Each structure stands twice: as C-alpha cells, then as structure tokens.
Amino acid sequence: MARYRVGIETRERILAATRRLLGEVGMEGVTLKAITDQASVGAGSFYNLFDSKEAAVFEVVREALESVDPDPAGEGNDTLADLVDAFVLFVTGSTPVARIYLQLAVGRGLTDPVIAARVLRSHRRRVERFADAWRREEPGLDAPEAEARAQTMLAALTGLGLTALLDPGFDMRAHAHRLLPPQPATSVSAGAGRRRRSAHASQ
Amino acid sequence: MARYRVGIETRERILAATRRLLGEVGMEGVTLKAITDQASVGAGSFYNLFDSKEAAVFEVVREALESVDPDPAGEGNDTLADLVDAFVLFVTGSTPVARIYLQLAVGRGLTDPVIAARVLRSHRRRVERFADAWRREEPGLDAPEAEARAQTMLAALTGLGLTALLDPGFDMRAHAHRLLPPQPATSVSAGAGRRRRSAHASQ
DNA sequence: GCAGAAATGGAGCGGACACTCCAATATGTA
DNA sequence: TACATATTGGAGTGTCCGCTCCATTTCTGC
Known part of the structure; x- marks a missing residue:
C-alpha cells in the first residue's frame, strides 16, 4: 500500500492530523471523521492506507514513544x-x-x-x-x-x-x-559561560 | 429521587458497580450496560436515580477526589x-x-x-x-x-x-x-518500637 | 388494606461511530 | 499513448451506546 508519491503524502497528512488531534482531544476523543476532515481525505482513502483507525493512532504513539x-x-x-x-x-x-x-x-x-x-x-x-x-x-x-x-x-x-x-x-x-x-563550589563562578556537555542530549 | 429504602440501596449498588468498573476498565470504557449489568438493574431504574451516565461517573470521581x-x-x-x-x-x-x-x-x-x-x-x-x-x-x-x-x-x-x-x-x-x-541519629535505635504520630493521617 | 407515589425492567429510538464498497480518476511504466 | 494499478471521495452498512417510555410491581404512611 502507498506505492505512489501521492499516496505517501496522503499518509503523512493523515499521520500529522492524527498526531495533532491526539494532542488536542486526547486518546479516546479522536474519531475517524475528525482525522479525515483534518487531513482533507475521504474515508476510502484512509482505509486504502491504514488497516484501521487504531493502526494510525498506534503509529503516531509509536513515534511519540520512540522520541522519549x-x-x-x-x-x-x-x-x-x-x-x-x-x-x-x-x-x-x-x-x-x-x-x-x-x-x-x-x-x-x-x-x-x-x-x-x-x-x-x-x-x-x-x-x-x-x-x-x-x-x-x-x-x-x-x-x-x-x-x-x-x-x-x-x-x-x-x-x-x-x-x-x-x-x-x-x-x-x-x-x-x-x-x-549540589555543584562543587569551584564551578559556581563560571556564570553565563557555563555550558552543558552536549547541545541536545539524546533522550 | 430515591425516597424509599430500596431506591437508596439501588443507588449504592449502582455507584459501587461504577466504581468497580472505573478501576477495571477505565474512564472511557464504562458503558451503561456494563454498569446496569454489574448492578443487576434495568436501564429504567438507573435513570430513575441518575440524570445521566456521566452523573454517576462524576459522583464516583468526586468521592475519589475527596479521599485524596x-x-x-x-x-x-x-x-x-x-x-x-x-x-x-x-x-x-x-x-x-x-x-x-x-x-x-x-x-x-x-x-x-x-x-x-x-x-x-x-x-x-x-x-x-x-x-x-x-x-x-x-x-x-x-x-x-x-x-x-x-x-x-x-x-x-x-x-x-x-x-x-x-x-x-x-x-x-x-x-x-x-x-x-535524614533522621537525627538519636531515634535510629528505636527499631520496631518506632511509631508514626497518628495512626491514620488525614490526607 | 388502601391509595398514591416510587421503583423496576426492558423494548426500542435516534444518533454516532468504525468501516465497506465502488465508480470515477490520477499515476507511473513501457 | 495505452495499460495496469493505485488513489480518491462519499454514500451506505452494521453495530453499539446513551437514553426514553411505559406497563407492571413494590413500597410506605395513614
């Protein structure tokens, strides 16, 4: 499924819509209609790309979990x-x-x-x-x-x-x-010059 | 509503069922049928005592909140x-x-x-x-x-x-x-005899 | 024991929901 | 260009759910 460019793009739009709705309305408030409306997509298109509503939610959640x-x-x-x-x-x-x-x-x-x-x-x-x-x-x-x-x-x-x-x-x-x-007293005076060891810690 | 003894008892049974289901199935998993089945009560009886499903859930949650x-x-x-x-x-x-x-x-x-x-x-x-x-x-x-x-x-x-x-x-x-x-060193040796100040702290 | 009110069960209604189906169209390939 | 296949929208389907309605039964004060 999703072999052509348009299909892949639609998939992304659906995932983005789902992600957004999950943040706004919460886990159980996400309806299929809300997703398809938000993504400007028909129900048929949705089910051409996902097996179920749960599959889309799961995918989003998987990504969220990964990022933590x-x-x-x-x-x-x-x-x-x-x-x-x-x-x-x-x-x-x-x-x-x-x-x-x-x-x-x-x-x-x-x-x-x-x-x-x-x-x-x-x-x-x-x-x-x-x-x-x-x-x-x-x-x-x-x-x-x-x-x-x-x-x-x-x-x-x-x-x-x-x-x-x-x-x-x-x-x-x-x-x-x-x-x-509590930090050792020596580093207290470093002030504004103090830097964390890595810019964006993986976590 | 709920003027007679039976009515009050039924109300309690419904609340108990709701409480139990909330703990087991979670907030959004509680259906009216589940509640009425669990409480052995018809839908009519339920609505004779509560305005809505939400009202029963709310009542249980209110009690839970109060207890914290x-x-x-x-x-x-x-x-x-x-x-x-x-x-x-x-x-x-x-x-x-x-x-x-x-x-x-x-x-x-x-x-x-x-x-x-x-x-x-x-x-x-x-x-x-x-x-x-x-x-x-x-x-x-x-x-x-x-x-x-x-x-x-x-x-x-x-x-x-x-x-x-x-x-x-x-x-x-x-x-x-x-x-x-960390506790002051004097009380460490009290061992099994140590007691909290009040048996069940209000909280 | 009687009357009036409360309580009861459950059939059924209206609406929301996830999902299917399919005719029409767009896309990539050779 | 021609063909196979992917994509699309949305009307329609079956199911579930909260809630209403109401005939029947139970309760309680007098």
Missing part, C-alpha cells in the same frame, strides 16, 4: 544535568508529544496490561540511563543506591512534568534543577 | 512522614480509587480545562500541606524554600505512585521513604 526513549546508540556520556534538561525540554518543548505519551502511559497503561508492559520497559531503560549518570557523577556509589536515586529522580521529573502539563505557568525547569546534586 | 484531598479539618500537626505514608497508603492500599484519580487527573485533565483546574486546585492544597510540615520539621526554612521542597516531594510521590500502579512489584514505600530528610 533513551537513545540506544548514545555513548553513555551524558551528565545528570543533560538528562534532566532533556526531560524538561521534552515536556515543555514538544508539549503535544508529551501529552500523548502521558495519556498513553497513564490513560491506557492503567487498564491495558500490554501498554503497561511497554511503558514499564521504556521506563526501566531510562532508569538505567539515569543510574549510570549518577555513578559517573559520584563514582563511589554502589549499584543499588544509584538505581534508587535514579528511580526517585525520574519519578520526581514525571510528577513535575505532569504539573507542568496541567499548569502552563509552572516553572518546571527551576524545580527540576533542584533535583541535581 | 488533605483533610480540611486537619489540625496541621502531621509530620512529613505521616503525609508520605498516607500518600503511599492511598496508592498501594486503595488501588482502584488511586487509578480513578490518576486517570482523571491525567487522562482527562490533559485535555479538559475544567478538570485540569480542579485537579490543580487540590494539588496546590496538598503542596501547602506538605510545605507546612516541612517548616514544622525544619523551623529555619523560609516559605519559598519550603514550598519548593513540598512541590518536589509531591511530584516524586506522584511519579512513584504511577510506577507502582503500572508495576505491582514496585516497592513504593521504600522509595518514598528516601524522600524524607
């Missing part, structure tokens, strides 16, 4: 601050995607075991990522302690993200930075 | 540990209610501004409650710092609660207790 997952090819050199900033950016920057992700994780994860398992898997990967960063930051930490700290930190970030999504005025960045371990 | 709200009549003497324990108990003890609350807050709060406002209001009340406890614990704290700590702590609890709901094997209590400030 820790980069599998990452070299593991991100600092804690990088990871925290990436998380904050994910919530405050790409808000509709964040909404979709949270709606999926909570709205469906709480009732659908398949979704729950999937969400948990990617959550665990992220915990590992944070735990590694902790051990790099404080080499003396033993593994369980690092994981516990990572678990707590990620939980706090999730909670703060939720608040940020509910309350546009909430300063997530400031609160999130409080989670980081 | 900080006790308005609380004397403000809870310790941080009390509040944390109460939150943990809410999630791990009354799991279906916790599910309903989270589904409401996230599933609908993210798209429905009315719900969002409501959730935020009760959230802010809880933050205040935690901030007060912080200041009681560490009298030197200034107000903004106490609130920031409360905000972070509550966010972490929410995140941990989410994980606990998704992963039944997750030890929420242990992780949650890590959020408390």
Whole structure:
C-alpha cells in the first residue's frame, strides 16, 4: 500500500492530523471523521492506507514513544544535568508529544496490561540511563543506591512534568534543577559561560 | 429521587458497580450496560436515580477526589512522614480509587480545562500541606524554600505512585521513604518500637 | 388494606461511530 | 499513448451506546 508519491503524502497528512488531534482531544476523543476532515481525505482513502483507525493512532504513539526513549546508540556520556534538561525540554518543548505519551502511559497503561508492559520497559531503560549518570557523577556509589536515586529522580521529573502539563505557568525547569546534586563550589563562578556537555542530549 | 429504602440501596449498588468498573476498565470504557449489568438493574431504574451516565461517573470521581484531598479539618500537626505514608497508603492500599484519580487527573485533565483546574486546585492544597510540615520539621526554612521542597516531594510521590500502579512489584514505600530528610541519629535505635504520630493521617 | 407515589425492567429510538464498497480518476511504466 | 494499478471521495452498512417510555410491581404512611 502507498506505492505512489501521492499516496505517501496522503499518509503523512493523515499521520500529522492524527498526531495533532491526539494532542488536542486526547486518546479516546479522536474519531475517524475528525482525522479525515483534518487531513482533507475521504474515508476510502484512509482505509486504502491504514488497516484501521487504531493502526494510525498506534503509529503516531509509536513515534511519540520512540522520541522519549533513551537513545540506544548514545555513548553513555551524558551528565545528570543533560538528562534532566532533556526531560524538561521534552515536556515543555514538544508539549503535544508529551501529552500523548502521558495519556498513553497513564490513560491506557492503567487498564491495558500490554501498554503497561511497554511503558514499564521504556521506563526501566531510562532508569538505567539515569543510574549510570549518577555513578559517573559520584563514582563511589554502589549499584543499588544509584538505581534508587535514579528511580526517585525520574519519578520526581514525571510528577513535575505532569504539573507542568496541567499548569502552563509552572516553572518546571527551576524545580527540576533542584533535583541535581549540589555543584562543587569551584564551578559556581563560571556564570553565563557555563555550558552543558552536549547541545541536545539524546533522550 | 430515591425516597424509599430500596431506591437508596439501588443507588449504592449502582455507584459501587461504577466504581468497580472505573478501576477495571477505565474512564472511557464504562458503558451503561456494563454498569446496569454489574448492578443487576434495568436501564429504567438507573435513570430513575441518575440524570445521566456521566452523573454517576462524576459522583464516583468526586468521592475519589475527596479521599485524596488533605483533610480540611486537619489540625496541621502531621509530620512529613505521616503525609508520605498516607500518600503511599492511598496508592498501594486503595488501588482502584488511586487509578480513578490518576486517570482523571491525567487522562482527562490533559485535555479538559475544567478538570485540569480542579485537579490543580487540590494539588496546590496538598503542596501547602506538605510545605507546612516541612517548616514544622525544619523551623529555619523560609516559605519559598519550603514550598519548593513540598512541590518536589509531591511530584516524586506522584511519579512513584504511577510506577507502582503500572508495576505491582514496585516497592513504593521504600522509595518514598528516601524522600524524607535524614533522621537525627538519636531515634535510629528505636527499631520496631518506632511509631508514626497518628495512626491514620488525614490526607 | 388502601391509595398514591416510587421503583423496576426492558423494548426500542435516534444518533454516532468504525468501516465497506465502488465508480470515477490520477499515476507511473513501457 | 495505452495499460495496469493505485488513489480518491462519499454514500451506505452494521453495530453499539446513551437514553426514553411505559406497563407492571413494590413500597410506605395513614
């Protein structure tokens, strides 16, 4: 399916419409009519390109999930601050995607075991990522302690993200930075010149 | 409506059925047929007692929300540990209610501004409650710092609660207790004799 | 025990929804 | 250009859902 150029373009339009609607109306509010209207497409065209409405939603959600997952090819050199900033950016920057992700994780994860398992898997990967960063930051930490700290930190970030999504005025960045371990006094004076190690941390 | 004893009992049965279904199938999965079947009641009886399906759902959700709200009549003497324990108990003890609350807050709060406002209001009340406890614990704290700590702590609890709901094997209590400030060395040896100040903290 | 009101079950209505079908048209290939 | 095949729109289909209607039964105060 979708062999010609026009078909591929239509597919993209449909996915964009679905993505947009998911962010606006939420998981269960997306109707086929809304999608096809938004994408300026007939129902027939839709079903020429997708097996079902669910298939389109699933595709969008898959992409959203992928964009939150820790980069599998990452070299593991991100600092804690990088990871925290990436998380904050994910919530405050790409808000509709964040909404979709949270709606999926909570709205469906709480009732659908398949979704729950999937969400948990990617959550665990992220915990590992944070735990590694902790051990790099404080080499003396033993593994369980690092994981516990990572678990707590990620939980706090999730909670703060939720608040940020509910309350546009909430300063997530400031609160999130409080989670980081206090910096050594030497770097305090760096001021405006301070830079994060990598420009856009994979996360 | 519902003047006779039977009517009141039927009302209770319907609410119980709705509550149960909300926990199992989720917010949008609850159909009228499911409710009336579960409650062994005809559709006519249902509409004799409730204006709409939504009204029943709303009632259940209202009760759920109330049970999370900080006790308005609380004397403000809870310790941080009390509040944390109460939150943990809410999630791990009354799991279906916790599910309903989270589904409401996230599933609908993210798209429905009315719900969002409501959730935020009760959230802010809880933050205040935690901030007060912080200041009681560490009298030197200034107000903004106490609130920031409360905000972070509550966010972490929410995140941990989410994980606990998704992963039944997750030890929420242990992780949650890590959020408390380190205890003075004198009380460490108390061991099994240690008791929380009030048996069931209002929260 | 009687009367009037409340409660009950369930057939059925109207509308929304995901999806099908197909005639008409556009697209790429040789 | 001619052909095969992909794409398109939208009218129509079956299903499900919330809700109404109403004849019948149950309840309770007097």
